[in-house]
Structures are given as C-alpha cells and as structure tokens.
Amino acid sequence: MEALTAHLSQLGHGLVTTVELTVVTTVGAMLLGIVVATLRIAPVPLLRAIGTAYVEVFQNLPLLALLVLFVFALPTIGITFPLFTSAAIVIAVYEGAYLAEAIRAGINTVGVGQAEAARAIGLTFGQSLRHVILPQGLRAVIQPIGNICIALLMNTSLAAAVGVVELTQAANNVNLVEAQPIAVFTGAGLAYMLLALIIGQVTGLLERRLAIVR
Amino acid sequence: MNKTQQILFDEPGPRAQRRIRIATVLGAVLLAGALAAAVYQFASHGELAAARWEPFTTWPIWRYLLNGLWATLRAAAATAVLSAVLGLLLALGRLSTHRPLRWLAGAYVEVFRTVPTLLLIYVTLFALPQYGLNFPLFWKLVVPLVVSNSAAFAEIFRSGILALDRGQTEAGLAIGLRRGQVMALVVLPQALLQLAPSLVSQLVGLLKDTSLGFVVSYTELLYSGQVLASYTHLLIQTFLVVALIYLVVNASLSKFARVLQARNGRFGGRRKRRAVELPPALLEGNTPR
Numbered sequence: 001m002e003a004l005t006a007h008l009s010q011l012g013h014g015l016v017t018t019v020e021l022t023v024v025t026t027v028g029a030m031l032l033g034i035v036v037a038t039l040r041i042a043p044v045p046l047l048r049a050i051g052t053a054y055v056e057v058f059q060n061l062p063l064l065a066l067l068v069l070f071v072f073a074l075p076t077i078g079i080t081f082p083l084f085t086s087a088a089i090v091i092a093v094y095e096g097a098y099l100a101e102a103i104r105a106g107i108n109t110v111g112v113g114q115a116e117a118a119r120a121i122g123l124t125f126g127q128s129l130r131h132v133i134l135p136q137g138l139r140a141v142i143q144p145i146g147n148i149c150i151a152l153l154m155n156t157s158l159a160a161a162v163g164v165v166e167l168t169q170a171a172n173n174v175n176l177v178e179a180q181p182i183a184v185f186t187g188a189g190l191a192y193m194l195l196a197l198i199i200g201q202v203t204g205l206l207e208r209r210l211a212i213v214r
Numbered sequence: 215m216n217k218t219q220q221i222l223f224d225e226p227g228p229r230a231q232r233r234i235r236i237a238t239v240l241g242a243v244l245l246a247g248a249l250a251a252a253v254y255q256f257a258s259h260g261e262l263a264a265a266r267w268e269p270f271t272t273w274p275i276w277r278y279l280l281n282g283l284w285a286t287l288r289a290a291a292a293t294a295v296l297s298a299v300l301g302l303l304l305a306l307g308r309l310s311t312h313r314p315l316r317w318l319a320g321a322y323v324e325v326f327r328t329v330p331t332l333l334l335i336y337v338t339l340f341a342l343p344q345y346g347l348n349f350p351l352f353w354k355l356v357v358p359l360v361v362s363n364s365a366a367f368a369e370i371f372r373s374g375i376l377a378l379d380r381g382q383t384e385a386g387l388a389i390g391l392r393r394g395q396v397m398a399l400v401v402l403p404q405a406l407l408q409l410a411p412s413l414v415s416q417l418v419g420l421l422k423d424t425s426l427g428f429v430v431s432y433t434e435l436l437y438s439g440q441v442l443a444s445y446t447h448l449l450i451q452t453f454l455v456v457a458l459i460y461l462v463v464n465a466s467l468s469k470f471a472r473v474l475q476a477r478n479g480r481f482g483g484r485r486k487r488r489a490v491e492l493p494p495a496l497l498e499g500n501t502p503r
Contacts, residue, residue: 064426
C-alpha cells in the first residue's frame with residue numbers, strides 16, 4: 001500500500017494521461033468512424049472502395065505495429081509529431097475502423113421506409129443521412145460502441161510500448177523503484193476496471209435515455 | 215448493390231449519374247494527391263532509392279522475416295488452443311448451477327476483460343519472477359495473452375450457448391439426459407457450429423496481440439522487424455513490409471471467417487427447408503404462397 005501512496009502523484013499523472021488519451025481518441029475515432037461508415041454506404045463506387053480498404057487495413061494490422069511504424073519509422077521521411085499526438089492519431093485511426101463497422105451495423109437496422117420517406121420529401125443523400133438515418137442508426141448501436149470504447153481504453157496502454165507514460169507505464173516505473181508489484185499492478189488494474197465501469201455506466205445511461213424501442 | 219445501399223438511394227438517374235461521376239473524379243484526384251504527397255515525402259528523404267528496397271528481394275531477409283512470422287503463428291496457435299479450452303470452461307462455469315463456480319468464473323471474466331494485456335505482460339515480466347515464477351520467453355508472451363483472451367473466448371462461448379433455443383435443452387432433459395450430457399451432446403455441437411465465424415474473428419485479434427512480443431523481446435514478426443531494422447537501418451521499409459505480412463495473414467483469416475459466416479447461413483437455410491418438407495400434411499394451407 002505504501003508503494004502506492006508514496007508515488008500517488010506519478011500514478012495520478014499516468015491515470016490522467018490515460019484518461020486524456022482515451023477521451024481524445026474516442027472523439028477522433030468517432031468522427032472518423034462516421035466519415036468512413038458514410039464512405040462505405042455512399043452512392044459512389046470509388047468512395048465505397050476507399051471506405052472498405054480503410055476498414056480492411058486497420059482492422060487487420062496490429063495496433064502496436066502501427067504505433068511502431070508511426071513513432072519510429074515515419075520520422076525517417078520527415079514526419080514527426082509530439083509523442084502523445086502520435087499515439088492519439090494512431091489509436092484514433094485504428095479504432096475508427098471498428099467504430100465505422102459498428103456504425104454501419106447501426107445504419108443497417110434503420111428501416112427501409114425511413115430512407116424512402118426521407119427521399120420522398122426531397123432530402124439529398126447527405127441530408128437524409130444527417131437528419132434521418134444516422135440519428136437512428138447511432139442510437140441502435142450504443143452498446144457495441146460502448147464495448148469498442150472499453151477496448152479503446154485498454155488499447156491506450158499500448159502507447160506505453162512506444163514511450164508514452166500513461167497508467168500502465170507509470171505503474172511499471174513505480175514498480176521498478178519500489179519492487180512492490182502486487183500493490184502497484186493491482187492498483188493500476190483496479191483503476192482500469194473503474195474506468196471501464198464508468199464507460200459501461202455512461203453507455204447504459206445513454207442507451208436507456210436514447211434507445212428507440214421498436 | 216446490397217441491402218444497405220438500396221435503402222439509402224435509388225437507381226441513379228441522369229443527374230445523379232453526373233454527380234456520381236463528379237464525385238468519382240474528385241475522389242480520384244484526392245487519392246492521387248495523397249499518394250503523390252506520400253511518394254514525394256519518401257523521395258525527398260531518399261527512401262525511394264532502389265538500394266533501400268532491394269534487400270527485400272533477397273532470400274536471407276525474407277527467411278529472417280518468415281522465421282518471425284513462424285514464431286508469431288506458433289505463439290498464436292498456443293494462445294488460441296489454451297484460451298479456447300480455458301474460455302469454454304469459464305463459459306460453462308458462468309452458466310453452471312453451482313453459485314460459487316458461477317461467481318468465480320464471472321469475476322475472472324469481468325476482471326480480465328477490462329485489464330489491458332500489456333499490464334498483464336508487465337506483471338509476467340516484472341512481478342512474477344519475484345515470486346519464483348520465471349517462465350521461458352515464449353510463455354512470458356503466451357501466458358498473459360491466454361489470461362486475457364480466455365475471458366474474450368468465454369464471452370463468445372457463453373453468448374453462443376445462450377443464443378441456442380431453450381427447447382434444445384428441454385428436449386435433451388426430457389429424454390432423460392443429465393445436464394452435462396445435454397451440454398456435451400446437444401447444446402455445444404450446435405453452438406460451436408454457429409460460433410465458428412466469431413471464433414475465427416477472435417483468432418485475428420489474438421494474432422494481432424502476439425505483436426506484444428515486441429515488449430518481451432520474443433522474436434515474433436514485429437520484434438524481428440525491429441531487430442532487422444536496427445541491423446540494416448532500413449527502418450521504414452522493414453516496418454512497411456512487416457505490416458504487409460500482417461495484413462496478408464489477417465485479411466486471409468478475416469476472409470475465412472466471412473466464408474464460414476456465409477456457409478452457416480446456408481446450413482440454417484437448408485435445415486429450415488427440410489423441417490418444412492418433413493410433415494407436409496401438417497403444413498398444408500399454412501405455407502404462404
């Protein structure tokens with residue numbers, strides 16, 4: 001226990017970094033997911049192909065390989081960002097592929113009549129998507145999106161492997177000094193479980209408030 | 215044209231076709247622009263020089279990378295077998311009629327679904343050795359992966375078992391089978407068939423997880439890439455080739471999962487038709503026609 005309390009600020013910083021990384025990448029991945037899902041259902045074949053390629057590539061590459069490529073290899077062609085930004089970009093791009101698929105599944109649940117009605121009153125593809133399809137589609141997949149956000153939270157720990165000092169790395173650093181692995185790692189594990197619980201509660205709340213009962 | 219697209223737009227008329235053509239050209243220009251920017255970026259830093267790519271046409275480099283891939287596949291296979299077995303036991307535990315067993319299995323699954331695998335790897339690397347548990351390198355990667363993947367497998371198995379019609383269990387019990395027998399003879403064979411696509415998709419996730427060997431210095435594909443890059447100084451080329459190998463292997467697995475999915479649909483369809491054909495007398499006048 002002392003190992004935890006003595007390094008509370010260090011662990012706290014790690015926790016804050018994890019939360020920041022999670023929030024920033026969730027927002028980024030959500031926006032990307034909506035764009036990619038839109039591409040995948042667009043009337044233009046080329047755009048559909050781009051959307052499909054995006055999902056195929058980023059669902060089939062290991063996140064760690066992407067992080068290593070981005071952080072260690074891209075500087076050789078002159079592309080450098082601060083470490084936190086790099087990690088955030090890569091995780092957002094990676095999780096965006098998963099969110100795109102979840103959102104597409106949500107769009108599939110919207111009744112054909114809704115889309116037909118939208119067209120019948122003269123809405124364009126973009127308008128019917130924005131005002132009719134997406135609001136309903138997103139509400140149908142709140143639960144899966146919540147699960148992806150929990151996976152995203154766990155994946156932010158991989159940023160540790162390329163040098164971001166977030167919760168996992170902070171716990172590791174503290175343990176290397178204190179040699180109190182049980183207390184330190186259990187503490188970090190509990191923090192992750194707590195964060196996952198919060199995400200689960202928020203999704204549950206959103207689902208109860210927003211879900212459409214058909 | 216599948217269902218998704220049909221619900222969102224009609225067969226394009228002349229104006230829509232013109233818009234589609236414009237959007238195609240714009241998209242192509244943007245794509246070409248992005249590619250050109252990438253090529254320029256590579257070229258201006260001398261990374262396109264033939265000498266920097268040529269090594270990847272030689273056998274020694276490929277033999278080294280394929281060795282890494284082989285190690286990746288070995289770790290993935292060991293993880294898959296162990297976590298599938300453990301996951302099945304956990305799922306059965308969660309569905310058991312014994313309260314303590316149910317509670318223990320439930321706690322295991324809930325904990326290890328929400329703790330990052332990397333944290334588990336750090337525990338295996340830095341904590342367990344202090345307590346005399348110093349695994350060989352291979353198991354330092356596989357053990358934490360099994361711990362976290364078995365929780366994921368348990369959830370897949372559980373959902374598959376729960377999704378099966380209750381009548382199947384009731385019928386088994388009615389003909390005098392014990393609960394264990396019903397599970398082994400009736401429920402699991404059907405649930406596993408239905409779950410085959412999800413299980414294969416989970417394999418993709420598991421194979422991606424083995425890249426954490428990078429952290430434990432187990433020479434799987436990603437770490438092999440790292441070693442190779444620090445030896446040849448061909449950083450970006452090596453990691454791009456490594457990414458391409460992952461992409462090919464995992465995309466094939468994903469494709470296999472989709473094939474299984476399609477096949478499952480066909481199985482279901484055939485069963486349904488046969489059920490309709492069997493008692494024609496009962497169904498007369500009931501079939502929608």
